[in-house]
Amino acid sequence: MKQYYSNVIQYRGTHYDFGYFQGEQLRESPILPNREKDLERRKNRHYIVNPEEYINIMSKYSPAILDEIYGLADALDMEMKKAFQLFGGYYLEYTRSGCSIFTDSDFMVRNYDSHPRGYEGRYTFYEPTDHGYAVIGPSMRIAGRIDGMNEKGLVMGYNFTHSKNSGDGFLCSMIGRLILETCANVDEAVSLLKDIPHRHSFSYILLDPEGISYVVEASPRNVAVRQSNVCTNHFHLLNDENQHRQEETRERERTIQAEQQHTTNPHEAFKVMNTPDYGVFSDKYDAAAGTIHTSVYFPKELKAWFVIGPDKKPVIFDFKKWLDGNKVNVKQIKGTLEYDRPFVNMER
Template structure:
C-alpha cells in the first residue's frame, strides 16, 4: 500500500491574486518539475496564443486573470503559462471514471494514473466575479469534478482521444462550468458553445435534483438523462472506443445494485469498496481509482477519499462560504500500488 495525500488550498480574493499565490506556492513544489519530466520530448503540441487568449477572455475573463497571476509569480512568458494552465490544446491521458447520482447527491470515482494526479484540493471564493467552487484540481486551474455555491455538481468521463481537434480539455471545461453556471441548462448551453479537444461525457446535477449527461465530442454535443455514466456514449456511439467492455461492466454493476442502496453512504460504499466491482485497481494502465467524491447540492456538503475502503472526509462548503476556516491542510489516503502523486516527491 502506498501512502498518498492531497494538499488542501483555500483562498478568498481576486482571480489574479489567487493565481499569483498559487504560482508562489508552485515555486517550492514538486509539481512543475515533475510535469516537465513527464511531458519531456513528447510534449510537442503547439498553441495559438492569441486564439487561446481570446477564447478564455470571452468565456471567462476572470480565469484568464488567474493565469496572468500564475505567469507573473513564476516569471514565465504568457505562452508557457497558457500551455501549462490554459487547458487549450493540451493532451490528456487516458482515464476511466464512474459516476452515480440521485436527486440529492453525486458519487464519482476518478480513475487515472497516480503519476499524473496533482494532489491538490481547492476551495476558492472569488471577489471579482464567478461562483465559489470546491473540488480537486488538474493542471492547477482545471477541476476534475466539484460543486459550486449554487449547488451545481459536475464530473466527467473519458470516452476517446481519437480524431481530436483544437479546443479545451476536460479539466478546464469542468472549471468553466463550475465557475460560470448555476444550473444544468446553463452548463448545457456552455458545453454546446465551446470547442472540445477530446470526447468526454459531462455529468451535471443541480439544485433541482435533476441529472443530465452531456455527450460532447469535437464534432457534436448531445444530452440525455441518466443517473449512471461510465466511459462510453449512448447517443454519439460512433465516437466510442472499440473496447468498452469494462465500461459496460461497471455500468451494469451500478445498475444491478442501485435499487438496494439505502442512503448516500451506501452509494459511496458502492463506488469506494474494492469488493463491490466499481472501484478500479488498474493503476498500471492509467485507469485505477484515485479518489471517490460525494457532492450534495442541497446542503453543499462534500465527501472525499483517496484510495479504496475509506471513510469520506466530510467538508461543509456552506459554512466555509459563510466565512469559517477549514482546519484541514492535507487529505491522506492509501493506494494498492507503490506510487506517489506529482505533488509528493521528485519523480
C-alpha cells in the same frame, strides 16, 4: 500499499491574486518540475498553443480565469506561452482514464480513475471576489477541476470516452472549471457545453438542487444530452464516437445499476463505489484506470465528501460554512493506494 495525500487549498480574492498565490506555492512544490519534464517530452506532439488565439477564446468564456493564469506566470516569472501550455487547458493532450458516476436526486458520487503519476494532489476551495461562483473540488493542471460543486449547488463530473480524432478545443479539466465558475444550474451548463470547443470526447454529468441529472456526451464534432443517473466511459447517443472495445465500461455500468438499486442512502451509495468487493473500484493503475479518489457532492446541503483510496471513511466538508467565512481546519487528505509511484506533488 503506499500513502498518498492531497493538500487542501483555501483562498478568497481576485483571480489574479489567486493565481499569484498558487504560483508562490508552486515554487516549492515538485508539481512544476514534473509538469515541465512532461512538457519537454511531449512538446513536439501535443502541447501546441497559439497564445493570441488562446487569449481570444479564453476572453470569451472567462477573462477572470485568464487573469489567474497571468498571476501564475508573474509569480513564477514565466513566459505566457509556457504558462498557457502548463495551465491553460486548451489544445493539451490528456491521459486516458476510467471513472464512474452515480447520481441520486440529492447527491452525486464519483470515482476518479486514472494514473497516479498525473494526479497533482490539490483539493481547492476558491471564492472569487471579482467574477464567477465559488467552487470546491480537486484541481487538475492547477487551473482546471476534476469534479466539483459551486455555491449555487451545481455539481459536475466528467468521464473519458476517447482522444482519437481530436480537435482544437479545451481539455475536460478546464471545461469543468468553466462550468462550475460560470454556470448557475444544469441548463446553463448544457448551453455552455454545446457552445464551447472540445479537444477530446468526454461525458459531462451534471446535477443541481432541482435533483434531475443529465449526461452531456461531447466530442469535437457533436454534443448530445440525455437524462441519466449512471455514467461510465461510453456514449449512448453518439454511438459512432465510441471506442471499439466497450465490454469493461458497459459491464461496470451494469454493476453500478444493479448494486445502486439496493442503496437507500448516500453512505451505502458511497460504499458501492469505494469498496473493491462491489466491482466498481479499480486497482488498474498501470493502465491509467485505477481509482484514485471517490467524491460525493450534496447540492442542496452544499456539503462534500472526499477520500483517497479504497475502504475509507470520507473527509466531510461543509461548503456552506466555508462560504459563510469559516476556514476549513483540514490541511491534508491522506489515503493509501495499491501502487508504489508518487503523485506529482510528492516528489520529483
